[in-house]
Amino acid sequence: MKIDRLIGILSILLQQEKVTAPYLAEKFEVSRRTINRDIEDICKAGIPLVTTQGTNGGIAIMEGYKLDRTVLTSSDMQSILAGLRSLDSVSGTNKYQQLIEKISAGQSNVLSSNSHIMIDLSSWYKSSLAPKIELIQDAIENRRLISFQYYAPGGESLRTIEPYLLIFQWSSWYVKGYCLEREGWRMFKLNRMLELSRCTESFEKRELPPYDPEQKNIFTLRYEVEALISPDMKWRLIEEFGAESFMEQEDGMLLFHFWFADKENLFGWIISFGEKAELIKPEELRDELADRFGRLAQKYGRVF
Numbered sequence: 001m002k003i004d005r006l007i008g009i010l011s012i013l014l015q016q017e018k019v020t021a022p023y024l025a026e027k028f029e030v031s032r033r034t035i036n037r038d039i040e041d042i043c044k045a046g047i048p049l050v051t052t053q054g055t056n057g058g059i060a061i062m063e064g065y066k067l068d069r070t071v072l073t074s075s076d077m078q079s080i081l082a083g084l085r086s087l088d089s090v091s092g093t094n095k096y097q098q099l100i101e102k103i104s105a106g107q108s109n110v111l112s113s114n115s116h117i118m119i120d121l122s123s124w125y126k127s128s129l130a131p132k133i134e135l136i137q138d139a140i141e142n143r144r145l146i147s148f149q150y151y152a153p154g155g156e157s158l159r160t161i162e163p164y165l166l167i168f169q170w171s172s173w174y175v176k177g178y179c180l181e182r183e184g185w186r187m188f189k190l191n192r193m194l195e196l197s198r199c200t201e202s203f204e205k206r207e208l209p210p211y212d213p214e215q216k217n218i219f220t221l222r223y224e225v226e227a228l229i230s231p232d233m234k235w236r237l238i239e240e241f242g243a244e245s246f247m248e249q250e251d252g253m254l255l256f257h258f259w260f261a262d263k264e265n266l267f268g269w270i271i272s273f274g275e276k277a278e279l280i281k282p283e284e285l286r287d288e289l290a291d292r293f294g295r296l297a298q299k300y301g302r303v304f
Contacts, residue, residue: 018060102127145199151192153264162203221259230276
């Protein structure tokens with residue numbers, strides 16, 4: 001939309017002070033002639049823009065002219081409100097709804113129109129997650145240690161951490177913090193945390209490492225896996241790992257290739273396919289899985 005492009009040009013000028021017409025044309029994927037007409041329209045609206053020629057020339061807002069740097073389009077507002085609604089879906093309070101009402105005061109049309117995005121972050125564990133999220137948020141804001149009993153494939157442990165960041169990723173909630181027991185940065189899954197409490201001790205804030213959303217940079221990927229998957233399970237591979245995770249073979253079977261961080265997670269995933277999946281590599285895990293199937297058959301009184 002033209003109005004969004006005009007506001008976009010103003011936003012760039014507020015941030016960069018001076019830009020060229022070719023830069024704006026490339027940015028908004030329009031012609032230079034269109035940008036020139038946009039500049040004329042902005043000037044007609046009462047915002048004085050000046051154009052200078054030469055090596056350091058470009059388009060700029062007239063020096064001394066004051067303009068609010070917070071320029072939001074209706075589309076921008078919708079994105080903000082969608083994000084706030086998503087937080088309300090896991091919050092135990094209605095504070096985000098109250099914030100939405102503050103932001104949209106006098107702009108009822110923004111709330112009622114173009115609400116075409118709905119993000120629901122809630123889950124089956126909402127009743128237990130909401131209090132955890134609220135407690136951790138409070139601890140982060142007030143720089144208080146938190147302690148909890150943690151249940152992981154490697155066993156159970158009592159942890160005390162300096163909490164810094166709440167993260168929603170891979171369809172689950174995590175807290176990133178500095179673990180006093182391990183003396184290093186760790187991520188903990190909220191669903192695996194029990195007996196969570198905020199300690200009275202405070203902590204001096206450390207420099208938080210940059211957040212990297214790539215799984216391979218957060219978890220140690222130990223097992224390079226190949227498996228043959230039945231073609232009628234293609235939908236699962238696409239949904240869970242993407243279309244790049246497998247290659248279709250001549251007989252129609254799907255050769256799956258991916259890395260896993262945890263052996264138990266890998267075994268559970270393979271077993272969930274039943275007879276429609278066969279683990280090929282690594283061979284030592286293939287043998288271990290076969291042994292497990294053997295013990296499972298004995299438990300149910302079957303001998304093969």
